[in-house]
Amino acid sequence: MNYNSERKNVLITGSKSQLAQCLFDIKDQYPDFDFDFTSSEELDISNTKEIEDYFDKVSYDIVINCAAYTNVELAEKESKKAFMVNAIGVKNIAEACKKNDATLIHISTDYVFDGKKETPYTEEDLPNPINEYGKSKLEGEKEILKILDKYFIIRTSWLYSKYGHNFFKTILRKSRTEKQLTITASETGTPTNAHDLAKFILEIVSSNSSDYGLYHYSNLGEATWHDFAEEILRASGKLSEIKLEKTDNYPTFAVRPKYGVLSKEKTIKVLKNTILHWKDSLRNLHSIN
Ligand SMILES: NC(=O)C1=CN([C@@H]2O[C@H](COP(=O)(O)OP(=O)(O)OC[C@H]3O[C@@H](n4cnc5c(N)ncnc54)[C@H](OP(=O)(O)O)[C@@H]3O)[C@@H](O)[C@H]2O)C=CC1
Numbered sequence: 001m002n003y004n005s006e007r008k009n010v011l012i013t014g015s016k017s018q019l020a021q022c023l024f025d026i027k028d029q030y031p032d033f034d035f036d037f038t039s040s041e042e043l044d045i046s047n048t049k050e051i052e053d054y055f056d057k058v059s060y061d062i063v064i065n066c067a068a069y070t071n072v073e074l075a076e077k078e079s080k081k082a083f084m085v086n087a088i089g090v091k092n093i094a095e096a097c098k099k100n101d102a103t104l105i106h107i108s109t110d111y112v113f114d115g116k117k118e119t120p121y122t123e124e125d126l127p128n129p130i131n132e133y134g135k136s137k138l139e140g141e142k143e144i145l146k147i148l149d150k151y152f153i154i155r156t157s158w159l160y161s162k163y164g165h166n167f168f169k170t171i172l173r174k175s176r177t178e179k180q181l182t183i184t185a186s187e188t189g190t191p192t193n194a195h196d197l198a199k200f201i202l203e204i205v206s207s208n209s210s211d212y213g214l215y216h217y218s219n220l221g222e223a224t225w226h227d228f229a230e231e232i233l234r235a236s237g238k239l240s241e242i243k244l245e246k247t248d249n250y251p252t253f254a255v256r257p258k259y260g261v262l263s264k265e266k267t268i269k270v271l272k273n274t275i276l277h278w279k280d281s282l283r284n285l286h287s288i289n
């Protein structure tokens, strides 16, 4: 790659993640930056040596870490793997950022909370994860706090897009073959369109903000997974064809927080962005597909 020293170099890890693919879609709107997208095969964040070698090749100004172990169910069985990526991998990246004076933009999750609150979680609320994925993501956050000053940790929730594996795609896929869907109504949170999050991240990058710290970002409003499924089916014109049932005990390995709505107050005030309601953003996704 031909890097121009006056431009800023941005490393994006986990290029096959749904978030990185959404970043890729809009990168041309940010012509002042050179983006380097790396997959897990090209750069394994849990491999300290690989990270060091990668940073020796190019001087990165910004790193957007989209690489993560995100299988909430499997993490209960292979928690070592989850910690290897979500804690050790993040530590490796933070140390490389420190050494190279780069700013780290890292994505975390509503699953760091135990879900016992009944009002939106603020950045001041104490995390208390109840599953292995959430625990590993919290360890990653702690590594960053220990190592770096120049960081943005963005906690988000219920990410979906046309890419990768997510609840939105699962519902659309099931709706093609099943006449009835049974969806939990015992967990409340906020769906987040990964395109909106990608745009939010690149606005932080292009604004050159030094308001470093921890931020919550999701779409606005709240929903149960059942509400989300209903809206997905409505937006895709399939609601009348499917019998949509509510349940309070959908069987899973991992326990999930009952409530994970994130307060966006700090994000809106400090980073001055506007955020769409989750239903409006979901409809946008349908209209672009
Ligand atoms: N999905 C969601 O609902 C939510 C996600 N988040 C967070 O947002 C971020 C992006 O999530 P999302 O877009 O859904 O991610 P995905 O699950 O779509 O993708 C994760 C990516 O990380 C890559 N990866 C895994 N291990 C490594 C490794 N050791 N080195 C390099 N890359 C690796 C995977 O590569 P490969 O495919 O090759 O294994 C995969 O492409 C993550 O930090 C996640 O924790 C937060 C809240 C909600």
Ligand SMILES: Cc1cn([C@H]2C[C@H](O)[C@@H](COP(=O)(O)OP(=O)(O)O[C@H]3O[C@@H](C)C(=O)[C@@H](O)[C@H]3O)O2)c(=O)[nH]c1=O
Residues within 6 Å of the ligand: 070, 071, 072, 073, 109, 110, 111, 156, 157, 158, 159, 166, 167, 170, 181, 182, 183, 184, 187, 225, 250, 252, 256
């Ligand atoms: C597929 C399906 C799931 N469910 C339930 C299971 C679970 O309680 C809930 C959500 O299911 P999923 O397993 O798709 O979602 P899950 O993997 O828990 O999603 C989470 O992913 C990680 C990465 C995050 O960071 C979180 O913010 C969140 O988005 O819906 C049903 O009730 N019926 C169904 O048909």
